[in-house]
Amino acid sequence: MTESFSANLVHFVRYLRARGLSVVPATARDLATAIGVVGLDRRDDVYAALRSLSVVRPTEMQAFDDAFEMFFGTGQVRRGEREGTEVTARTRRPAETTRTAVPILTPGHTDAADEPEEDVTEITGGTYTERLSHRDFRDLSIDEQEEVRKLIARMVWRPADAPSRRWAGTKGGSRPDLRRTFRNAVRPEGDLLPLAMANRKMRKRPLVVIADVSGSMERYTEMFLHFVHAAQGRLGRVESFVFATRLSRITRQMRIKLPEVALSQVSYAVKDWAGGTRIGEALEAFNCEWSRRVTRGGAIGLLISDGWDTGDPALLDREMRRFARSVHRVVWLNPLAGRPGFAPETRGMRAAMPYVDDFLAAGRLTDLRAVVRLLETVGTRPAARPVPHSGAAAASGA
Amino acid sequence: MHPVIPTSVEEVRDALARQHYVADRSLAVVIHLALELGRPLFLEGEAGVGKTEVAKVLAATTGEELIRLQCYEGLDVAQALYEWDYARQMLAIRLLEARHDAGGTEIRDIMSMEYLVARPLLQAIQAGAGGRRPVLLIDELDRADEEFEAYLLELLSDFQVTIPEVATIKAVEPPIVVITSNRTREIHDALKRRCLYHWIEYPTFEREVAILREKAPGISEDLARQLAGAMQRLRDLELFKPPGVAETLDWAAALQVLGHTELTAPVMDDTIGVVLKYEEDVARIREGGVEHVLESA
Numbered sequence: 109m110t111e112s113f114s115a116n117l118v119h120f121v122r123y124l125r126a127r128g129l130s131v132v133p134a135t136a137r138d139l140a141t142a143i144g145v146v147g148l149d150r151r152d153d154v155y156a157a158l159r160s161l162s163v164v165r166p167t168e169m170q171a172f173d174d175a176f177e178m179f180f181g182t183g184q185v186r187r188g189e190r191e192g193t194e195v196t197a198r199t200r201r202p203a204e205t206t207r208t209a210v211p212i213l214t215p216g217h218t219d220a221a222d223e224p225e226e227d228v229t230e231i232t233g234g235t236y237t238e239r240l241s242h243r244d245f246r247d248l249s250i251d252e253q254e255e256v257r258k259l260i261a262r263m264v265w266r267p268a269d270a271p272s273r274r275w276a277g278t279k280g281g282s283r284p285d286l287r288r289t290f291r292n293a294v295r296p297e298g299d300l301l302p303l304a305m306a307n308r309k310m311r312k313r314p315l316v317v318i319a320d321v322s323g324s325m326e327r328y329t330e331m332f333l334h335f336v337h338a339a340q341g342r343l344g345r346v347e348s349f350v351f352a353t354r355l356s357r358i359t360r361q362m363r364i365k366l367p368e369v370a371l372s373q374v375s376y377a378v379k380d381w382a383g384g385t386r387i388g389e390a391l392e393a394f395n396c397e398w399s400r401r402v403t404r405g406g407a408i409g410l411l412i413s414d415g416w417d418t419g420d421p422a423l424l425d426r427e428m429r430r431f432a433r434s435v436h437r438v439v440w441l442n443p444l445a446g447r448p449g450f451a452p453e454t455r456g457m458r459a460a461m462p463y464v465d466d467f468l469a470a471g472r473l474t475d476l477r478a479v480v481r482l483l484e485t486v487g488t489r490p491a492a493r494p495v496p497h498s499g500a501a502a503a504s505g506a
Numbered sequence: 507m508h509p510v511i512p513t514s515v516e517e518v519r520d521a522l523a524r525q526h527y528v529a530d531r532s533l534a535v536v537i538h539l540a541l542e543l544g545r546p547l548f549l550e551g552e553a554g555v556g557k558t559e560v561a562k563v564l565a566a567t568t569g570e571e572l573i574r575l576q577c578y579e580g581l582d583v584a585q586a587l588y589e590w591d592y593a594r595q596m597l598a599i600r601l602l603e604a605r606h607d608a609g610g611t612e613i614r615d616i617m618s619m620e621y622l623v624a625r626p627l628l629q630a631i632q633a634g635a636g637g638r639r640p641v642l643l644i645d646e647l648d649r650a651d652e653e654f655e656a657y658l659l660e661l662l663s664d665f666q667v668t669i670p671e672v673a674t675i676k677a678v679e680p681p682i683v684v685i686t687s688n689r690t691r692e693i694h695d696a697l698k699r700r701c702l703y704h705w706i707e708y709p710t711f712e713r714e715v716a717i718l719r720e721k722a723p724g725i726s727e728d729l730a731r732q733l734a735g736a737m738q739r740l741r742d743l744e745l746f747k748p749p750g751v752a753e754t755l756d757w758a759a760a761l762q763v764l765g766h767t768e769l770t771a772p773v774m775d776d777t778i779g780v781v782l783k784y785e786e787d788v789a790r791i792r793e794g795g796v797e798h799v800l801e802s803a
Contacts, residue, residue, distance in 0.1 A: 130695045145542045146515065146535055153515060156532035157539055164698035166550070166705045273580025274651065286592045287584065290616070291671070396746055400690045404579075426786070 114140055120179050124162055127171040131162055154180065241473035245443070246327040253331075256473050260334045261367060263477065265342035266484045269310040270406045270436075281305030313406050313436065313486070314345035318394060320413030321378065322352035322385035328443045328471070332412050333374065335476055337367045347402040351390035352380045357398065387417045387456055388424035395430045408486060409435035410479075412470065414444050417456025424459040432463040437486055441470035441479060511541055511568050511639075525563040527556070528709075528717045536704045537564070546662055546683035548698055551706035553688055554750020561643035561684035568682070571633065571640040575626035577650035583657065587667060589623045617671040631667050634677025641682045648687040652694070659697050709751060711738050717751060722758040725767075732769040733758055736799050737781075745787045753781045771796050 114136075121136040142157040155176055163172050240252060241259070248256060277285045288304035317336050321329045333350075340346040340362045347359050361373040375381070403409070409431060417424060432438050440460065444450055446469030452461055461467070466482060469475045512518045518541070519534040529537075537560070540547040549557040565572035575586055595616045624632060630642040647655070661667065662683065666676035685701060687693055709717060714734040718725065725733075733754060741748045760780045766773050774796045782788045791799060 130699070132699070141543065142539055145539055152531060153535045156535035159532075160536040160539060160702040160704055163705075164695050164703050165692070169705070272651070274582055274653065287590060290590055290592060290595055396744070401692070404691060 116179065117143075120158075120175065121162075123175050123179070124172065127175060129162060129168050129171060130164060135161060151180065241477070243473075244446070244471045245331045246471075256331065257334050257367070259473055260331070260338050260476065261341075263338060263342075263480055265339065265480055270313045271308040272311045272405070274309045275306040276309045277304055278307045279305065281307035283307070311405070312343060312345060313408055314347065314402070314404070315339060315343055315410060315483070316402055316407045316435065317346065317348040317410045317412065318355075318390065319348070319350045319411075320352070320385060320387065321350045321381055322416070324385065324414055324416045325412075325443070330371070332441075332443075332470070333371055334367055335479075337362055337370050341365070345405075347398070347407075349390075349394060349398070350374070350378055351386070351393075353384055353386050353389070354380055355390040355393040384418050385413070385416055385456070386419040387413060387415070387460070388419040388421075388427050391427035391431055392423065395427055395434070399431070399434045403434045406436040408437050408439060408483065410439045410441065411460075411464075412441045412443075413456075414442055415452065415454045415457030415460065417454070417459075419456075421455050421459040424456060428460045428463040437465045438463055439466045439468065439479070439482065440464045441468050441475075443469070443471040445469035446471045446475055512538070513542075514538065521567040522563055523720075525566050526720045527559060527563045528713060528720055530709075530713065533560075533704060533706065536702050540702050541682065543702075544680040546685055546701040548685045548687070548693075548701035548703045549706055550687045550689055550703070552708065552748065552750055554752035555706045555708060556751055557686040557706055558643065558645055561641055561645075561686075564682060564684065565641040568639070568641065570638060570682070572643060573626050573630045573633070573640050573681075574643045574645060576645050577647050577654070579649060579651060581650045581654050585625055586627050586654070586657075587625050588628045588669060589625065590617075591621045591623050595621050619672055622669070622672070627661060628667055628675070630681040630683075631665060631675055631677045634665060634679055634681050635675050637678055639679050639681055641684065644683065644685045646688060647685050647693060648690045655694055655697055659694075659700065662697070662700050708741055708748075711735065714738070714751065714754060718754065718758055721755050722762070724762050725758050729761065729767060729769060730758070732800070733761075736769060736774070739799050740781065740791075743790075745782065745790070746784045747782070747787060749781045756780050769800060771800060774800060 117139045118133075118136045121131050121133065121139065124131045124135075138161050139158055142161055143154060146153045146157045148154060158176065159169075159172055163169055240248075240256060243252070245253075245256070275283065275285070277288050283306050285304040285306035288306075289302070292302065292304065317339070319329075319332050319336060325332075336346070336348050340348065340359075346362070347357070348362050349355055349357050349359075356378045358374045358377060361377055362370055364370040364373060428438075442452070442457070445452070445467065452458065452467065468479055468482065470479065512521045515531070515534050515538045518538045519529065519531070522529045522534065522537075537547065539545070547560070549560060551557055561574075562572060598616050598621070622628075626642065630640055633640045644658070647658075664676075665680045666674055668674045683701075711734050714737060715727075715730050718730040718733060719727070722730070737749060737754050737757075757777065757780050760777050761767075761769070761773070764773075764777070775792070778788055778791060778796070782791065
């Protein structure tokens with residue numbers, strides 16, 4: 109292999125990296141080795157070989173194909189490699205530069221993540237925050253909103269544990285740990301065999317959030333996204349999605365530490381802010397594409413919506429049933445629920461209610477605190493769901 | 507014929523074909539690379555596109571043993587790597603006690619290879635230490651927990667196992683490793699980086715006909731084309747669970763058993779359960795009329 113060819117592979121790898129693939133510099137050497145094995149006679153062989161070492165998920169295929177076309181487009185290695193890398197720098201998409209993006213900071217911005225966590229009980233002592241926490245989000249002034257955002261970022265989360273399927277040695281466990289028992293027996297004077305015990309390891313339940321960002325939710329959306337962001341920072345395994353007319357996954361964006369940056373990235377990524385509401389279709393998209401991937405391990409499903417659905421109630425019924433089957437518990441947050449005289453009477457709410465385990469208000473800070481408390485106490489077994497009709501009862505298997 | 511490790515893309519393709527596996531060229535290239543570079547093969551794709559089959563076919567081709575590790579939630583080292591044979595250890599202790607010589611050195615013998623139960627990963631490395639190159643199939647890795655993935659990463663980088671009480675066992679040649687995942691969750695990039703990644707697509711119409719001709723030789727060319735056409739259309743319908751190649755073959759077998767030589771609307775209606783496994787999907791197809799799936803077949 110010629111030197112310029114090797115150099116070209118290095119540029120190729122850099123280009124892939126700039127396009128968001130998780131290749132490392134050492135990949136270039138692997139690519140060279142692979143070409144040494146398959147030869148340069150057939151372009152499709154070179155393509156398959158390079159792809160197997162560059163791509164690690166189907167969503168990266170398109171970026172790889174483009175890059176391959178650019179570097180090996182004519183069946184020969186292109187000479188102007190330098191050009192290629194320059195183009196890279198210019199064509200970087202904003203979504204891929206998240207780490208270096210300059211945050212759009214609001215004037216009163218503070219880095220909530222760096223502040224020490226304050227316990228909720230302490231915060232509620234103050235009278236100003238006390239009053240704030242009982243006001244509806246849509247009635248807050250800009251300064252008050254900022255204050256509430258900070259309080260959300262500082263909430264203390266102690267999510268409930270669920271038993272995993274793995275075992276760990278503990279005194280007084282429920283099952284004998286024979287491996288440890290016998291290892292102990294090898295010690296000198298090990299004539300007695302004290303039985304070592306093991307219990308199931310505990311782990312945090314994953315949380316799946318699906319939030320409505322349609323027009324009717326507009327005045328609450330930002331607070332909820334802050335709330336979801338705070339959850340993501342504290343709970344670890346959180347998957348988040350938003351929808352109006354279609355579903356978008358925002359987990360990646362929500363992992364960015366600064367809430368302002370995270371939210372501005374979300375606003376980039378989501379295309380249908382403040383559109384109409386199609387809860388049923390959003391849930392269908394979730395159930396088909398994501399459910400099996402993100403609800404493992406007894407996830408808690410958190411739906412945030414006012415239930416003003418413009419879609420087909422029969423579809424919502426079917427998809428809620430499916431959703432309820434795949435998560436440990438369905439929690440529905442409705443910003444309107446705390447208002448006097450509220451009843452879940454919208455068409456959408458009526459279709460969804462039979463599958464909801466916990467229905468909570470979420471229009472005020474104090475409501476969100478109640479949600480955090482609920483997540484702490486969610487038991488190890490699913491709540492008894494009210495049974496809507498025979499189909500769902502048989503399906504939930506409870 | 508004497509089984510050997512194929513040494514070119516063409517040889518891999520021919521070897522797969524002899525085992526009745528119809529592969530597209532890119533898969534053959536990646537398998538060839540895996541054999542030459544000694545890297546694990548990481549296969550992802552929808553259920554039923556023939557991921558597991560690749561390992562079986564490779565074992566048959568190379569004439570080596572197929573060692574299979576089926577992953578599941580909670581899979582741990584005791585199930586994947588090794589476990590002590592406690593019952594025999596207990597008996598040995600009793601025996602020593604009865605002979606009144608349960609002293610220092612002999613009781614240590616109960617922690618030797620003799621009392622070890624080798625699980626798939628250790629079996630593969632032991633075979634490798636003996637100069638063989640078995641096919642190690644780690645099936646549906648996405649079902650195991652992340653903790654196990656981390657462990658596997660370590661194992662796949664140097665193909666050696668340390669059993670603290672006994673010894674370190676190292677494979678002379680790395681086994682041929684095939685890892686499959688249905689993508690029910692993302693496997694960590696670091697693990698995939700150690701492997702050659704290949705996404706197995708649903709077959710094209712022509713390839714599916716070829717697969718049917720190869721694996722279901724009892725059916726006619728016309729029926730094979732009808733079945734493959736219906737499958738292509740079913741997969742375009744955004745079903746909750748689109749059918750894979752495994753379902754196509756099941757369908758062909760079902761029609762053969764029932765003595766049908768043509769796929770008509772009533773036949774399809776009777777046998778749809780072979781292909782679609784969700785009640786919602788079946789209802790959807792019946793609602794729209796099964797004829798649509800057969801159209802122009």
